[in-house]
Amino acid sequence: MISKPERVVLIGVAGDSGCGKSTFLQRLEDLFGAEFMTVICLDDYHSLDRKQRKETGITALDPRANNFDLMYEQIKALKNNQAIDKPIYNHETGELDPPERIDPNHIVVIEGLHPLHDERVRGLIDFSVYLDISDEVKISWKIQRDMAERGHTYDDILASINARRPDFDAYIDPQKQHADVVIQILPTQLLEEEKPGEILRVRLIQKEDVKDFDPVYLFDEGSTINWVPCGRKLTCSYPGIRMFYGPDDYYGNSVSVLEVDGQFEKLDEVIYIESHLSNTSAKHYGEMTELLLKHRDYPGSNNGSGLFQVLTGLKMRSTYERLISDKSQEKAAV
Numbered sequence: 001m002i003s004k005p006e007r008v009v010l011i012g013v014a015g016d017s018g019c020g021k022s023t024f025l026q027r028l029e030d031l032f033g034a035e036f037m038t039v040i041c042l043d044d045y046h047s048l049d050r051k052q053r054k055e056t057g058i059t060a061l062d063p064r065a066n067n068f069d070l071m072y073e074q075i076k077a078l079k080n081n082q083a084i085d086k087p088i089y090n091h092e093t094g095e096l097d098p099p100e101r102i103d104p105n106h107i108v109v110i111e112g113l114h115p116l117h118d119e120r121v122r123g124l125i126d127f128s129v130y131l132d133i134s135d136e137v138k139i140s141w142k143i144q145r146d147m148a149e150r151g152h153t154y155d156d157i158l159a160s161i162n163a164r165r166p167d168f169d170a171y172i173d174p175q176k177q178h179a180d181v182v183i184q185i186l187p188t189q190l191l192e193e194e195k196p197g198e199i200l201r202v203r204l205i206q207k208e209d210v211k212d213f214d215p216v217y218l219f220d221e222g223s224t225i226n227w228v229p230c231g232r233k234l235t236c237s238y239p240g241i242r243m244f245y246g247p248d249d250y251y252g253n254s255v256s257v258l259e260v261d262g263q264f265e266k267l268d269e270v271i272y273i274e275s276h277l278s279n280t281s282a283k284h285y286g287e288m289t290e291l292l293l294k295h296r297d298y299p300g301s302n303n304g305s306g307l308f309q310v311l312t313g314l315k316m317r318s319t320y321e322r323l324i325s326d327k328s329q330e331k332a333a334v
């Protein structure tokens with residue numbers, strides 16, 4: 001039995017369906033342990049079931065199809081260390097099942113379409129990430145998964161992405177301005193012509209001046225650096241790897257951007273890149289690379305998407321530890 005938390009730390013993981021949220025959550029489990037962390041899928045707060053959405057023409061991405069009052073009340077209760085009876089949206093039937101009891105836990109992760117949409121819910125979150133996948137890459141991933149595993153046709157996939165786009169643009173995408181970290185996934189710039197989604201350019205956009213969060217940097221904090229790490233220590237095959245680090249402005253916020261374009265040939269050599277990064281929040285030399293190597297089979301492990309998921313997880317762990325230590329100090333002072 002896991003001890004009762006003294007302080008519930010709330011993490012938000014936002015992004016469209018099929019954008020890598022489950023993969024990210026599996027990586028978080030390595031850092032916190034499955035028992036220490038409770039994941040709430042915000043689909044459970046759909047207020048309109050599948051039939052009602054069809055009748056009204058309101059999509060699941062539209063806030064009107066979701067009960068933000070209940071979401072806020074329940075997430076607030078969990079943060080206040082109280083159990084909740086959370087609704088369950090059943091993706092097989094498209095209906096709501098009877099609620100389930102959820103106890104507070106050390107880490108509560110709210111993941112899904114809208115963790116950062118409602119100002120009240122957003123205010124409860126201690127650290128958030130938005131998974132921002134460009135259209136070209138999203139289509140390619142959907143094709144890989146939904147054609148191979150779910151029997152959908154190419155036209156079905158394209159039609160479903162296009163049908164979701166207006167509400168995606170209106171209600172999901174704007175949340176990225178509120179995230180502490182955005183993992184942006186784009187097609188490579190290393191090749192003129194490329195099959196979209198095969199080689200990726202991945203950017204870790206980190207907000208500056210966030211309490212309890214020190215962004216990762218390459219070589220020299222605040223500088224602008226272009227680095228081709230392919231040399232004696234990192235094996236690169238065509239078209240190679242290019243990294244970038246530098247300051248930027250993102251929706252009016254000061255951010256730093258770390259970028260990897262290309263893919264790793266030998267995963268254990270990522271230690272070479274790790275040794276040039278600072279503020280990774282790893283607890284020992286090589287921890288970031290070990291975490292990546294632990295699940296070399298997860299999608300994205302051989303490129304910046306896996307690397308930045310691991311780094312974001314390390315940052316979440318560090319924020320958690322700081323918040324817990326603040327809480328202990330508060331208690332000791334009373």
Ligand SMILES: Nc1ncnc2c1ncn2[C@@H]1O[C@H](COP(=O)(O)OP(=O)(O)OP(=O)(O)O)[C@@H](O)[C@H]1O
Binds near residue numbers: 015022023145
């Ligand atoms: N980093 C990645 N590199 C390549 N493909 C990826 C990556 N992340 C995810 N994918 C592809 O997208 C699919 C969906 O990933 P995942 O299940 O993690 O997303 P999700 O956001 O949890 O999706 P859903 O909400 O639909 O369950 C994977 O099966 C894989 O095909």
Ligand SMILES: O=C(CO)[C@H](O)[C@H](O)COP(=O)(O)O
Binds near residue numbers: 016092
């Ligand atoms: O974007 C989604 C989040 O996962 C789903 O489309 C939404 O939850 C509706 O689910 P379903 O299509 O099973 O009724």
